[in-house]
Amino acid sequence: MSLFRMALVLGLLSAVGPFAIDMYLPALPLIEQGLDATVAQVQATLTAYFIVFGLSQLAWGPLSDRFGRKLPIYAGLGIFAAASVGCAMAPTIWALTLFRGLQGLGAAVVMVTPRAIIRDLHTGAEATRLMALVMLVISVSPMLAPLAGSGLMVLGGWRLMFWVLCGGVVLSLTLTALALPETLPPERRVPIRLRTMVASARILLTDPGFMGLTFIGAFGFASFFVFISSASFVYAGQFGLSPVGFSIAFAMNAVGFFASSQMAAPLGMRFGAVPVVRWAVVGFATMMVSLFVVVLMGGGSLPVIVAMLFLGNAFLGLVVPTTMVLALDAHGNIAGLASSLGGTLQMVTAGLMVTLAGPFFDGTATPMVGAIAVCALAALALVLVMLPRVAPDNSAVG
Template identity: 75%
Template sequence: MTTLRAALVLGFLAAVGPFAIDMYLPGLPVIGADLGASVAEVQMTLTFYFVAFGLSQLFWGPLSDRFGRKPPIYVGLGIFALASAGCAMAPDVGTLTAFRALQGIGAAVVMVTPRAIIRDLHTGPEATRLMALVMLVISVSPMLAPLAGAGLMALGGWRVMFWALAGAVALSLTLTALALPETLPAERRVPIRLRTMVAGARILMSDATFMGLTFIGAFGFASFFVFIASASYVYTEQFGLSPVGFSLAFAVNALGFFGMSQLAAPITERFGLVPVIRAAVIGFAAFGCALTALVVAGAGTLPVIMAMLFCGNAFLGLVVPTTMVAALDPHGEIAGLASSLGGTLQMVTGGVILTLAGPFFDGTALPMVAAIAACGLLALVLALTVLPRIARARAMAV
């Protein structure tokens, strides 16, 4: 399987979850109005999706270690399709929230398995390069999904978006069946034993490096969750953008993240993993804090917010793939469990941050950028604590 082919197939599969988020972002205010729900209630459809998406990775990872990488994909995508149909027919926000959680359970499988497949195929810089290519394919989601959602909403309302997601599963299943080889041979599969899983989880959770890197990425993801949940209200209500205008603004902000992620592999090869992560986290935190200061000072115009978020997300695009790869590298024998545990911790952290910040969201930019800055500062504190330990360990190993 060539690197390009692997990136295209894995990227398309991994984009299912983000697409399910990004496509319906332009419709959040419309969904709230149609179902008679408040901003907080509509945002809970995102929170429940994130939490279910995160927690369910705990069992998809071990299942992929036991049965191979492909069978769980078939099951998870089937769940996702049924849940999408349920969302399309939801009569109230509570039902929509429940089906969104079920959607998250199904979508989680195509977050866990591509990471584990990458670890099956490569380690080190090669894994970082493939991870970056996968993220390049995923980058289509924040650029095209909101526009697709706005177009579908204009044609037939917000429910059509979920029917479209259900239909897209057919293409994902076809790709899995025809273009994705099984990368975990039978002799390397691990039986599902609760004792083994607990032991593996204990190893991972007692590994300060694994946990530190995972949570650096988690606070980065959390900042993106805050942006996703708030941007449609800020851009449409405070700045008066249309759903299409919001979609374009959202794409510009996301472009910084995914564009810079493509430079992660060559930059880490040249400068080293630890220096790159350190510099990227510092840059991410600095832009978040600077943007918050500008908004407080009354200088938070739409161009300023978009430009600063673009730069901050660019640094974040270096943080996420490097921390993912560095966290998984020492744990190849339990890559599925490590991927699922790491993904769970990151998604649940994002859901918790979003829940804590939710009561402060009022449709203006300040709560959004302040929460993003807080995530950057938390990631920075962790990086300054964990990265020196990694550097010392690598120096001793040489």
């Protein structure tokens, strides 16, 4: 299978989780009203999704190492479909939160498994190129999913979105069955033994390169999820945007990330992956701290916020795919576990940052931008402390 075709298949599968988030965003204020909930309770439906999504990756990775890559995908997508039906019929905000958590459980499999498949097939520059192509396919989600969600709200309310997601899972299952090869042959599969898993996890948790790269990416992810959980309230409340207007603004903020991710592999080959990560994080932190200062000084107009988030996310687009590949490069024999542990740490970090930022949220851009700046500074601190400890043979892509 060609690199582009594999990227298309993996990208469409990986987009299931982001689509379940991005399509949902324009509906948050309506859900608040329709289920008689508070803003914090509605944000908790996202937090539940993030945290369960992160923790469950610990299970899906070893399962994919034991049973191959395709069987766990079938199981996870089945759980996601059932949970989508539950979300569509949820009578209360608490029921919706529960079923969103179950959605996260199912969606996690199509985060872990594609990364492990990439590591099955490639390392170094080719892996970064494939990861970037997968992210290019995923980029359809933040550009189209909010607009699709807005359209579905007009047609049948916010519950219709979950019925559509359920139908999308059927297409994903068909794609897995017909177009995705099994990349982990039986002779390379690893039995699930608790002692072995603990020993492998210890190797990963004590590897400064793996942990440093994982948490640099984690705080990058966290900044994006803080934005996701707050933007619809800020753009609709402070700036008065309609659901369609929010969808357009959100897409503009996200497109910088995915467009720049396509430059990660070429820049890594030319300058080395670690220097790319280092300077991209510096750029990201500089832009986000500057935006926070601008907002505090009263200059946080909608065009300024959208433009500076676009530039900050463009730097972030160089960081995330590169740190993912570098973190897995030295651990090909336990790629599934490494992918799942890394994904868990990243998603739980994102969920915790959203939770910690929640009490400060007042419907304006200031707490949102401040929390993003905190994430950027945390990533910068890790770059300064941990990145020099990445093993020399992991320091370049290509």
